[in-house]
Amino acid sequence: MSLLLADKNAVIHGGGGAIGGAVARVFAREGARVFIAGRTQGKLDTVARDIAAEGGRVETAQVDVFDEAEVEKHAESVAATAGSIDIALNAVSVLHDQGTLLADLSVEEFMRPVDGFLRALFITSKAVARHMGGERPGVILTLSEPGSKLAAGGILGHSVSAAGKEAFSRVLAAELAPHNIRVVCIRPHAVADAPAAGSYTKDLFKPMAAAAGQSVQEMLDDGGMAHGTLLKRLPTLSEIAETAAFLASDRAGAMTGTVANLSAGALVD
Template sequence: MTELLPGKNAVIYGGGGAIGGAVARVFAREGARVFIAGRTQPTLDAVARDITATGGTVETAQVDVFDQEAVEKHAAAVAATAGGIDIALNAVSIMHDQGTPLADLSLEEFLRPIDGFLRTLFITSKAVARHMGQERPGVILTLSEPGAKLAVGGILGHGVSAAGKEAFSRLLAAELAPRVRVVDIRPHAVVDAPAAGSYTRDLFTRSAAASGQSVQQFLEQGLAQGTLLKRLPTLAQIAETAAFLASDRAAAMTGTVANLSGGALVD
């Protein structure tokens, strides 16, 4: 079967996390040379071992994505080594509050996901964009959540940050066209993320406890039932979608959102 990403150079920030690691494994399987960066070397090493065990090519780097200078140096080093950057994904997670209404929500808690997610997205996008689109078109992939459009209480900071990420991606697509495509991926809560070490378990602990359920039950029996498909996306489904979007088969897509919410949102 023909690989989707033969000879492509892909940088994944948060590459040791649940989503970032899943995407890195699929990118490598599809022929990309993968560069994974993050703050925790052991988790990066675990992903790298999986990739090399299946014959893939991967390099790791311990990088704090809040350090703009460090991110820019890393991107420049990748470009110098590989001859450019074709694909970039920011899969960095920022732990934040969900479930607290305005009356009890502090300004700090409200701003934490907005500042955290958008700051890292700005830093990483700026660092990679200058190394894209010279010899062949580049692709920047971003991640958001249904909170960008949901009208529910208790997710003020989360929802605003998700909407900000989608707006950032759309506007960046206009700015970088035609040499770089920008596509946002909007999954719902990921059903198998807790088992993969994601912060999803901590994120939904309060809501699950309030409903008398475990986090896994809350995901499978609570959130999933609010979707048209009655199921939440898996890490594999997100990773496979990311590989398609990063490939030349999706060359006509930019400035848009790939909705993987299971029908929690119908665009």
């Protein structure tokens, strides 16, 4: 069988994280040359060792995603080295508040995910887009959450940032389509095995789990998150990574400006 991403060059911001690392491993397995960037070199090195051990091609770079000049410089370096950027994923995490109601929420807590996630998405998308498209199809993948559509208390900043990421992806798809660049947003729910893989969600969900007298893993496995889905389970890192590889491939070439719902049925679009 042919590899999904043979001869593709992929940049993953947040490539040392749980989702970013899982996607990087699958992209490399499917033939892509992977460039992973992030703040923590040790995490990037761990992912790179796994990829190299399987015979994949990977390069790492310590990059501050909020430093626009630094991100631009990295994208230019990748394009010069590889000849193009064909795929990009922003998997950067921003620790934020979930569970605090409006009366007790500060404006800083509200704005932290809105400014953090959208600023990172804007900076990385702008940096890679100028090196994509034309004769080689380009794909920008983004990540959102069910909070984009949920009506529930205590997730004001989270919900607004998630809805903003989906709106950003939709509008960017319209803008970049004439340049042969697709934009697809992936919307997983809380990821069942992400905390064990070092995800920031271990700290994010800790207060809610403690309030329910559970560990974070118990809350994910046996609590209301899984039972609130149609499948009665949460998505896994493998499912997200495998879906991302398909969406980034030419086999999904007619998909753009849309959201791939990986919430296990927490939302039914």
